[in-house]
Amino acid sequence: MPVTNLQLFLPELLLTGLALAVLLLDLWLPRARRSVLPVLSVIGLLLVGLAAASLWDPQRGPVYDFWNSYVTDNFAIFLKVFFAAVGGLVVLLSTDFLRDVRAYGEYWSLLLFVLLGMVLLAGANDLITIYLAFELVSLVSYVLAGYRREDPKSNEAALKYFLYGASASGVMIYGMSLLYGLGGSTNLQVLGERLASGEVTPLGALALMLVLTGLGYKVAMAPFQAWCPDVYEGAPTPVTAFLSVGPKAAGFAVLIRFALSVFPSLLPQWQVVVAILATLTMFVGNLLAIRQQNLKRLLAYSSIAHAGYLLIGVVAAGSQAGWGLPAVLFYLVAYLLMNLGAFALLLLVARTRGTEEISGFSGLAQGAPFAAATMLILLLSLTGIPPTGGFVGKFYLFAAAIESGTWWWLALVGIINSAISLYYYMNIARLMYFGQPAPELVKRPAGLSVVVWVALIGTLGLGLVPEPLMALARQAGMLFVGR
Amino acid sequence: MALEYGPVAVLLTFGVALGVAAMVTAWLLRPSDPYAAKQAVYECGMEPIGPAWSQFYARYYLIALVFVVFDVEAIFLFPWAAVFKQLSAATAMGAVPLVEVAVFIVILLIGLAYAWRKGDLEWTR
Amino acid sequence: MLNNFCFWFAALVALGASVLAVSRRNAVHGLLWLVLSLLAVAVLFFMLGAPFAAALEVIVYAGAIMVLFLFAVMMLHLGPAAQRQEAQWLAPGVWIAPGLLALGLAADLIAIARLAGDAPAGAGIIPPEAVGAALFGPYVIGVELASVLLLAGVVAAYHLGQRRDRSLGEGAGSG
Numbered sequence: 001m002p003v004t005n006l007q008l009f010l011p012e013l014l015l016t017g018l019a020l021a022v023l024l025l026d027l028w029l030p031r032a033r034r035s036v037l038p039v040l041s042v043i044g045l046l047l048v049g050l051a052a053a054s055l056w057d058p059q060r061g062p063v064y065d066f067w068n069s070y071v072t073d074n075f076a077i078f079l080k081v082f083f084a085a086v087g088g089l090v091v092l093l094s095t096d097f098l099r100d101v102r103a104y105g106e107y108w109s110l111l112l113f114v115l116l117g118m119v120l121l122a123g124a125n126d127l128i129t130i131y132l133a134f135e136l137v138s139l140v141s142y143v144l145a146g147y148r149r150e151d152p153k154s155n156e157a158a159l160k161y162f163l164y165g166a167s168a169s170g171v172m173i174y175g176m177s178l179l180y181g182l183g184g185s186t187n188l189q190v191l192g193e194r195l196a197s198g199e200v201t202p203l204g205a206l207a208l209m210l211v212l213t214g215l216g217y218k219v220a221m222a223p224f225q226a227w228c229p230d231v232y233e234g235a236p237t238p239v240t241a242f243l244s245v246g247p248k249a250a251g252f253a254v255l256i257r258f259a260l261s262v263f264p265s266l267l268p269q270w271q272v273v274v275a276i277l278a279t280l281t282m283f284v285g286n287l288l289a290i291r292q293q294n295l296k297r298l299l300a301y302s303s304i305a306h307a308g309y310l311l312i313g314v315v316a317a318g319s320q321a322g323w324g325l326p327a328v329l330f331y332l333v334a335y336l337l338m339n340l341g342a343f344a345l346l347l348l349v350a351r352t353r354g355t356e357e358i359s360g361f362s363g364l365a366q367g368a369p370f371a372a373a374t375m376l377i378l379l380l381s382l383t384g385i386p387p388t389g390g391f392v393g394k395f396y397l398f399a400a401a402i403e404s405g406t407w408w409w410l411a412l413v414g415i416i417n418s419a420i421s422l423y424y425y426m427n428i429a430r431l432m433y434f435g436q437p438a439p440e441l442v443k444r445p446a447g448l449s450v451v452v453w454v455a456l457i458g459t460l461g462l463g464l465v466p467e468p469l470m471a472l473a474r475q476a477g478m479l480f481v482g483r
Numbered sequence: 484m485a486l487e488y489g490p491v492a493v494l495l496t497f498g499v500a501l502g503v504a505a506m507v508t509a510w511l512l513r514p515s516d517p518y519a520a521k522q523a524v525y526e527c528g529m530e531p532i533g534p535a536w537s538q539f540y541a542r543y544y545l546i547a548l549v550f551v552v553f554d555v556e557a558i559f560l561f562p563w564a565a566v567f568k569q570l571s572a573a574t575a576m577g578a579v580p581l582v583e584v585a586v587f588i589v590i591l592l593i594g595l596a597y598a599w600r601k602g603d604l605e606w607t608r
Numbered sequence: 609m610l611n612n613f614c615f616w617f618a619a620l621v622a623l624g625a626s627v628l629a630v631s632r633r634n635a636v637h638g639l640l641w642l643v644l645s646l647l648a649v650a651v652l653f654f655m656l657g658a659p660f661a662a663a664l665e666v667i668v669y670a671g672a673i674m675v676l677f678l679f680a681v682m683m684l685h686l687g688p689a690a691q692r693q694e695a696q697w698l699a700p701g702v703w704i705a706p707g708l709l710a711l712g713l714a715a716d717l718i719a720i721a722r723l724a725g726d727a728p729a730g731a732g733i734i735p736p737e738a739v740g741a742a743l744f745g746p747y748v749i750g751v752e753l754a755s756v757l758l759l760a761g762v763v764a765a766y767h768l769g770q771r772r773d774r775s776l777g778e779g780a781g782s783g
Contacts, residue, residue, distance in 0.1 A: 016756065019756075020590070020593055023593065023597065023759075023763065024593065024596070027596070027597060027600040027601070028600075066746070066748060066749050067745060067746035067747075067748075068746075069746055069747065069749055069750075070749055106763050106764075106766065106767050109763060110760065110763060110764065110767070113756065113759075113760040113763075116756065120749075120753065126746075126747075126749075126750075128747055128750045129749050129750055129753065132750050132753040132754060132757060133753060135757060136753065136756060136757050136760060139757065139760060139761060139764065140760050140764060142764075143764035143767060143768065146768070147767070149767075149768065201723075202720045202723050203720055203721065203723070206717070206720050487733075488654075488659070534687065534688075537682070537685075538682065538683065538685035539679055539682040539683045540683070541683055541769045542769075543679050543682075543683070544676070544679045544680060544683050544765075544769060545765060545766065545769050547672075547675055547676050547679045548676060548761070548762060548765050549762065550672065550675075551668075551672045551673060551675075551676055552758045552761070552762060554667065554668060554671070554672040555668060555672075555754075555758060556755075556758075558664055558667065558668060559743065559751060559754070561736060561740075562660065562736045562737070562739040562740030562743055562744075563740050563743070563744055564740075565735075565736045565737045565740045566737045566740035566741045566744070567740075569737070569741065570740075570741065570744055570745070580744050583744050583748055583751070583752070584744070586752055586755075587751055587752055587754075587755045588755075590752070590755040590756055590758075590759050591755050591758060591759065593759060594758060594759040594762040594763070597759075597762060597763060597766065598762060598766065601766055601770070
């Protein structure tokens with residue numbers, strides 16, 4: 001079936017047009033008027049999100065298009081709206097940073113290119129599409145991590161990210177080539193059927209392992225997490241905020257679609273592997289976070305830990321109960337809000353106090369009670385304490401593990417890890433409220449304030465009224481239920 | 484399939500054989516009388532000075548990159564041209580393959596415009 | 609018989625050239641070995657019945673991309689100092705353990721591949737027309753995505769390669 005319905009492709013087309021328009025405008029607009037680019041980006045991303053949302057139809061099953069290489073289902077639509085939101089918030093986070101370093105339009109167009117890659121990953125249903133979209137996301141992410149070319153740390157971040165990322169891509173495409181050899185197709189469903197029809201071959205298991213390794217690098221899953229802290233610390237803070245949510249979520253999207261479409265025949269095997277790695281990831285992230293003095297490093301380890309929590313949902317997604325997928329989607333939204341909020345506050349504090357160490361937050365409650373209170377709520381959410389979105393998200397993830405039967409012990413591991421994380425998150429809270437008082441935050445750029453407000457309202461809103469989003473997440477996860 | 488490319492193999496064999504034969508013949512016939520000036524690297528008649536390593540400008544790299552981009556574009560265009568008739572006959576609207584490739588080229592041309600506008604194609608600035 | 613011989617010959621050349629490409633201390637020498645390795649891989653593609661892919665490998669990889677590599681090497685101005693550094697990095701103590709590990713993994717891979725049994729290689733000859741029909745048919749998203757990827761690559765390379773004086777401002781903290 002050739003191209004049938006371009007309307008389903010509207011979000012992608014809009015986003016491509018937006019990225020190209022921003023790129024060209026940057027070339028021909030006079031320097032003074034380039035501040036219009038972020039405004040245009042936010043408005044455009046809003047439209048992309050709306051276009052994606054307009055495709056939402058709870059009744060509709062997956063629609064395959066472009067010779068089955070691209071799929072539009074509620075899972076993909078949910079993620080597309082999510083990615084548009086990620087993009088919008090990161091643009092708002094970045095305006096201030098780019099004013100400091102004299103704005104260049106290529107930042108905005110590069111950011112939009114990554115988002116395009118992520119949006120395509122949400123719907124990719126073919127090995128080639130997946131790989132190319134992944135490369136688009138990775139390649140541009142490396143450059144964004146090294147955006148401050150004068151800063152040796154930023155360069156180091158870009159180089160490390162590139163070396164690890166390139167090896168991961170190599171491993172992943174090797175696994176994909178084995179899959180193509182085994183199944184004789186690049187289409188995920190066809191591959192799944194062919195793998196299921198024969199008995200499970202060692203080569204199939206090997207391909208699974210290789211693809212899992214490649215994706216594991218991208219989502220910073222232990223034991224492939226080594227690059228993460230250095231890259232997150234060295235990259236410009238708004239980019240770090242983006243990397244900790246965007247590409248990670250895209251990696252999870254591919255992981256889930258891959259695992260459920262291609263490897264249903266290897267379900268028990270991959271569940272065991274992912275469950276073990278999830279446990280490892282949680283412990284590595286949380287235990288190493290304790291010793292961090294730099295807040296960006298701490299948030300890097302914390303993001304590793306959160307990848308571990310999300311992996312619980314991935315394991316549960318393979319089970320009949322069907323709780324895993326909605327829980328992962330819900331948690332991604334909650335994590336987006338609380339994490340970007342924390343990064344926005346880090347930017348605010350670093351701007352006034354000139355340090356990214358945790359000590360910068362010392363005595364924040366005296367100088368800026370509102371910022372401190374917001375940070376406290378976000379930290380509670382990251383730990384998983386009510387009444388916040390983080391709590392509800394974790395609750396759904398752990399419930400999914402328990403509902404799946406076999407994997408109930410993952411919930412226990414998750415709870416132990418949440419307890420560990422309480423220590424380092426609350427250490428920041430302690431500093432804010434009982435540390436040496438410090439001057440108040442004088443500068444409050446508008447973009448950052450908006451992100452802080454969105455994060456605060458969103459986190460509390462998800463904590464108090466989780467049901468509407470959860471209903472949507474359930475519809476998005478429908479297609480994989482009862483496999 | 485090997486037969487189809489037989490002429491290529493023959494050409495390759497003869498090409499290599501000719502080169503080897505010329506060198507072997509020269510080696511057999513020539514007198515051997517090496518001295519320093521003769522052993523030196525031939526550099527258009529200039530005295531070779533300093534190491535062969537020299538630093539290039541970053542600009543060369545950017546120009547080479549633009550070259551690679553359009554090299555790849557040509558690679559994509561070749562198979563497209565080979566099946567254009569067949570493709571436009573197969574799709575109800577003959578324009579579909581044209582649009583496909585037009586989108587592809589326009590996006591790459593924006594890359595060229597970008598490099599141009601940013602001054603990467605100018606030799607001195 | 610001839611096919612078999614050609615396959616093993618090209619495969620051995622590709623392997624040997626790759627090892628040499630990694631282990632040479634002079635970056636340009638390594639690059640030349642890499643070109644040889646890519647040419648050998650092109651021969652393998654040809655033997656598998658994909659002449660178009662073979663031509664592509666020569667034109668794009670052995671040709672264009674290696675030029676890019678060479679420019680990058682020259683741009684970075686690697687000289688004797690870089691060679692000494694590389695000699696240090698490639699001291700036997702550094703590579704023996706990972707090398708053994710990699711050998712073990714390779715043995716593992718081969719064993720698993722043997723278990724899977726042999727499969728016929730290739731499905732006849734794939735002419736350029738078939739490649740075109742696939743590219744502008746089922747894989748059209750991939751083609752358009754490739755153009756976006758190349759464009760993003762140009763923009764990204766421009767950002768990294770632009771002149772110093774037009775670059776970003778100073779400042780210690782990136783906050």
